[in-house]
Amino acid sequence: MRPFVYERPTSVSAAIAIASRPDTVHVPSTGAGTQFIAGGTNLADYMKLGVARPERLLDLNTLAEPALRQIRIDNDKIRFGALVRMGEAADNNDVRRRCPVLADSLKFAASGQLRNMASLGGNVLQRTRCEYFREISWPCNKREPGSGCAAMEGSNRQHAVLGTSDACIATYHGDFAQALVALDATVDVEGSRGRRTLTFSKLHRRPGETPDIETDLAADELITAIEVPLAQWSSRSRYLKIRDRESYAFALASAAVALDMDGETVRSARIALGGLATVPWRAREAEDTLQGKVLDEATAQEAAEAAFADARPREHNAFKIPLGKRTLVRALLETRDMKG
Amino acid sequence: MNQAAPAPRENQGDPVVRIDARLKVTGQAGYPADIVTANVAHGALATSSIARGKVSELHTKDARAVPGVLDIVTYGDLDKTDMPKFGNTGASSIGPLHDKTVFHDGQIIALVVAESFEAAEEAAMLIRADYEDERPSASFDSKGVKMEPAAGKSPMFKEDAKAGDFDAAWADATVKIDEKYSTPTQHHNPIELFSTTAMWQGDQLTIHEPSQNVTGWKVELARQLKLDQANVRIVSPYIGGAFGSKGPMTARTAIVAVAARRIGRPVRCVVNRMQAFGTQTYRAETRHRIRMGAGKDGRITAFGHEAWEVTSRPDPYVVGGTSATARMYNYGSVLTHVSLVHADRNTPGYMRSPPETPYVYALENAMDEMAVALGMDPVEFRRINEPEKEPIGGKPFSSRSLIKCYDQASEAFGWSKRDPTVGSMRDGDWLVGMGCATAIYPTAAAPCAARVRLTADGEVRVQCGSHEIGTGVRTIAGQMAAERLGVGMDKISVEMGDSALPPAPVSGGSISTASVCSAVMKACDAIREKLFAAAAGKGAPLAGSANAKLDLKDEEVVTETGKSAKLADVFKAMQVGAIEEYAEFAPKGSSPEALSKLYAGQSEFHGGENDEDSVKYAFGAEFVEVRINSYTREIRVPRIVGAFAAGRIMNTRTARSQLMGGMIWGIGQALHEATEIDQRHARYVNRDLQDYLVPVNADIKQVDVILVPEIDHQVNPAGVKGLGELGNVGTAAAVASAVYHATGKRIRDLPIRIDDLIG
CATH class of the missing domain: 3.90.1170.50 (Aldehyde oxidase/xanthine dehydrogenase, a/b hammerhead)
Incomplete structure (x- = not known):
């Protein structure tokens, strides 16, 4: 690990002021010379591996604003401060009761130890675990733009089948983000140019020709809160995660599903897919096929076909397409059978 | 049954708590x-x-x-x-x-x-x-690899086992299996880094x-x-x-x-975890072709096992597990051949049950396939093919309790409740499958030295340059000394893991308990001789008692007739403060220079299939239940039962712990573990615990270990067969058998993952 400057700002505005100083190097996205750190479960790892090499770390754990650490639940929304730990949100009974998909997407992620450290704001910004990205001797367009993609023709069982480009097939591995993108969550962001609210689906960028640019955030922008609207579908929601082992593994395929039902008929469905795509993945085509239909094996299967119509497999990950479809079918049927 | 300290059965020692347990769990043990x-x-x-x-x-x-x-x-x-x-x-x-x-x-x-x-x-x-x-050659299918016969390339693997006329028997067999199996590259990932x-x-x-x-x-x-x-x-x-x-x-x-x-x-x-993959040894990938022929009565008449192993360019590392597979059942005829494939890879090395884990996986999978082909229960199929003598050299087994293991494990597991029809057992959305397989490991021992000192107050110090690799050998060596010298475990200290101590062999091949205990026993017996001679001597406390009738108990020399003398008094009579004995043990069949070689750092193994009088193996039977989701096909293992017979069990607690650990590793080998190799560059890709998966607690539910009583006086003076490696032999085949029973899909390449079952 190379030496870096470590600072502990005590307010959001102070953190942003440091991050936007002209002396800091503004490499796009997470290659920035100044990095915010909260739980450090992803960044510290990548610093040790030489993948992230920040000049300056701004520790957010000393920020004084109480709202950053609060979960606020109203009738029509849940608001998570960005420094709330994954474990705290996962174990919150009201979150679980009002919106099970949020609690499960958190609970099935990482391990108890990691969930106790990782912040929600950091969690949604976690970087890919692509093995070729993690190890600096491989070429990687995300780590070193223009160097090539070693995964494309390499060992790519873990890689994405949705939202890929010719430059990058790295999977977005997060779970919580799938629930957020399905539920039309928003994120509050603060930076040197002021505050703004982004819909969650606009936060991450597909790799396209610039896989190094992963989010819509400027280098000095900080997520301060995540807000999830509550509605008819929130309590009938579920996160199904399929993985190689029972715990402490990334999803091979996952589905976040929330259903608004009129008896056996779907009024509206919200669906996101994890472990399969380069970014948190809203499956709107699948949602559309279900609207106004009775939800059964056949219509669930139709939705699954629609979700994967554009999937592009590589040598080792073709199984993710049938697996992704079955995961979605199972998640839809299990969500249907929940009490609304 | 499923408890940390099983009650000892016949020929089994007490579940003494590890003497370093507290040190280890409180962080006091210095690594x-x-x-x-x-x-x-x-x-x-x-x-x-x-x-x-x-x-x-x-x-x-x-x-x-x-x-x-x-x-x-x-x-x-x-x-x-x-x-x-x-x-x-x-x-x-x-x-x-x-x-x-x-x-x-x-x-x-x-x-x-x-x-x-x-x-x-x-x-x-x-x-x-x-x-x-x-351009490097990564593995079997790469251009530029060099293949050669393995026999003779390693002193541990001298020749390919064969018996009878395989070609004729194969041609005549009514039911035949001819299948290929493979095991992946696996890397050591101990939590203690190198x-x-x-x-x-x-x-x-x-x-x-x-x-x-x-x-x-x-x-x-x-x-x-x-x-x-x-x-x-x-x-x-x-x-x-x-x-x-x-x-x-x-x-x-x-x-x-x-x-x-x-x-x-x-x-x-x-060394960081990533670099350990290239700088340490590992288990290289293996391939197998098994041909098995049988009559309609279920008797195997022909067994052919060809195998290929990867090694580095310069070094001929061989595991050669056909030595064990060729001796497992009553085959009639046997033909085996092992080839080495030299690729641009680091040199592989030992990983728990090096030959047996991959080779027995292939054999036991084939056994399950043959049982299906014959329409027989897989346990019955093995019973029918139980040999009286091993098929290669025609030597007897020093002891063989395989069928007892099958009987006790199948009863505990509830095998009789299994519906043999493939895909017939279900629990809601979960397919249920049950399978079994045999475990085998050669029993060997090697020359070993030990020093034991007894003082007048009953304190015992055991010194031996063996290694506490987690097996409990430090405790067991102490138990042996406590038993022979008649003192409590609280009086025992054991020093190991230092080249300044009396030399011991490499702690591998499940030889430590047999070798170390035999040496410690010999040193203790020399101390006993001295004490008894003194105690029974003229004017001594037990004057007139015959040496042979004396024993040591509760820090006293005791006679058959109930007379006793305190250790302290015997020491007083001898006018010494301590008795210290240095003993060298060499197993039967050792060469005249075997002990000299011990000091030169070379371990001469004896036992297994190499002895003149008999072949020496420990056996076990493992039964596994799997559940597979009918939609998404993830595989889970709710329970596993293993029964093992390994001669004298020194300590039922540490024995169970080792066997349980082996079975858990076996589940990992079946479902999780595999090093990915970038075939273009011959480089390891998943070099950390994020992507190199081993089971976590949530993957392991009920694990039952049955210690089947067995007495074997031939193996070594201590009557002990090693069992450190036995537990994870066969496990993966039992899982594969259960997956087949649940789904009808025969997965022959490990690990078995969703990828194979989802299509």
Whole structure:
């Protein structure tokens, strides 16, 4: 690990002021010379591996604003401060009761130890675990733009089948983000140019020709809160995660599903897919096929076909397409059978 | 049954608590990298990013500029030392800093030494090499690999086993199986990382490093560094996960020693997890073709086992598990052949049950397929083919309790409730499958020395240069001494893991309990002789009693008739304060120089299929239930039952623990573990615990171990068969059998994952 400057700002505005100083190097996205750190479960790892090499770390754990650490639940929304730990949100009974998909997407992620450290704001910004990205001797367009993609023709069982480009097939591995993108969550962001609210689906960028640019955030922008609207579908929601082992593994395929039902008929469905795509993945085509239909094996299967119509497999990950479809079918049927 | 301390059955010792249990769970046990030493500098490795070629230039300028960097050891700096050797003690003949040739991915190209670990790691990352790289051959299917017969390439694997006329029997067989199986590359990932700490005092070198062979390493390191053996000491009191990974010494040990000598300070190098994949030994991938022919009555008439193993370019590492598979059942005729495939890879090495795990996986899968082809129950099929004598040499088994193991395990498991129809058992959305397989491991022992001292107050000190690799051997050696000398465990101390102690063999091949206990027993018996002679001598407390009728109990010498004399009084009569005995044990069949070789760091194994009088194996039977989701096909293992017979069980607690651990590893081998290799570059890809999966707690539910009583006086004086490696043999085949039963899909290539079942 190379030496870096470590600072502990005590307010959001102070953190942003440091991050936007002209002396800091503004490499796009997470290659920035100044990095915010909260739980450090992803960044510290990548610093040790030489993948992230920040000049300056701004520790957010000393920020004084109480709202950053609060979960606020109203009738029509849940608001998570960005420094709330994954474990705290996962174990919150009201979150679980009002919106099970949020609690499960958190609970099935990482391990108890990691969930106790990782912040929600950091969690949604976690970087890919692509093995070729993690190890600096491989070429990687995300780590070193223009160097090539070693995964494309390499060992790519873990890689994405949705939202890929010719430059990058790295999977977005997060779970919580799938629930957020399905539920039309928003994120509050603060930076040197002021505050703004982004819909969650606009936060991450597909790799396209610039896989190094992963989010819509400027280098000095900080997520301060995540807000999830509550509605008819929130309590009938579920996160199904399929993985190689029972715990402490990334999803091979996952589905976040929330259903608004009129008896056996779907009024509206919200669906996101994890472990399969380069970014948190809203499956709107699948949602559309279900609207106004009775939800059964056949219509669930139709939705699954629609979700994967554009999937592009590589040598080792073709199984993710049938697996992704079955995961979605199972998640839809299990969500249907929940009490609304 | 499912308890930590099973009640001892016939010929089984008490579940004595590990003498180092409290130290271990409270963090007091000092592992080699924990050694506190003043002024230590930290080492970090730089490794190659190609698998084949030459380093044309090494750029170290940026690395040297990192604040705190003290030295960089690289090409030329090892020139005054001798090259490593491949063999029992040495992991590989590749001397990475002796020669700029790159033989494999992740080969050491430099060692950076710095004031801090962080500075060393940073500098190592900044070392860049220019290569003249060549296209590497990654594995079996790569262009440019070199194949050769394995027989004769290793002293452990002299010939391919065969018996009878396989071709004729195969041609005549009514029911035939001809299938291919494979096992993946697997890497050791002990939680204790690999490390070397080297300290010099003048010409004397002390190495603190987790080791399963301190005596062997002392001799080998002295050779490489051209030192007097008396000036080299290897210390390894506790080991956090060995399983063969810390058996052979790697090139790093000498490199760190050279670094410490250059800077005149102790140097500690803890290898990071990624670099361990290229710098340590591992289990290479294997392929198998099994041909099995049987009559309609279920009797096997022909067994053919061909296998291929990957090794490095220079070293002929062979596991050769056909030695065991060829002797498993009453085959009629046997034909085996093992081939080595040399690729651009680091040299493989021992990993728990090196030959049996991959080879028995193939055999037991084929047995299950044959049972299906015959329409027979797989347990009955094995019963029918139970041999009276082993099929290759026609020798008897010293003992063989396989069918007892099957009977006890199948009853505990509830095998009779299994509906044999494939896909017939279900629990809601989950398909249920049940399967079984045989475990086998050769029983061997090797020469071993031990020193035991008894003092007048009943304190016993046992010294033996064996290694506590987590098996409980320290406890068991203490138990043996406590039993023979009639004192409680609270009076026992046991010193191990130091080359300054009496030499012991490598702690591998499940030989430690037999070898160490036999030596300790011999030393204790010599002490008994002295005590008894004194106690029964003229004017002594038990004058007139015959030696043979005396025993030691509760710190007293006792007679058959109930007379007794306190130890302290016997010592007083002898006018000594302590009796100390040094004993050397050599198993039956040892060569005249076997004991001398022990001091030279070479372990001469006896037993298994190599003895004249009988073949010696331990057996077990494992039963597994799997559940597979009918939609998404993930596989879970709610329960596993194993029954094992291994002669005298010294301690039912540590025995159960080892067997349970083996079965859990077996589940991991079946479902999780595999190193991914980038076939274009012959490089390991998933080099960390994020992507190299092993089971976590949530994957392991009910694990039942049954210790089947067995008495075997032939194996060794202690009557002990090793069982450290037995537990994970066969497990993966039992899982494969259960997956077939649940789904009708026969998965022949490990690991079994969703990928195979989803289509």
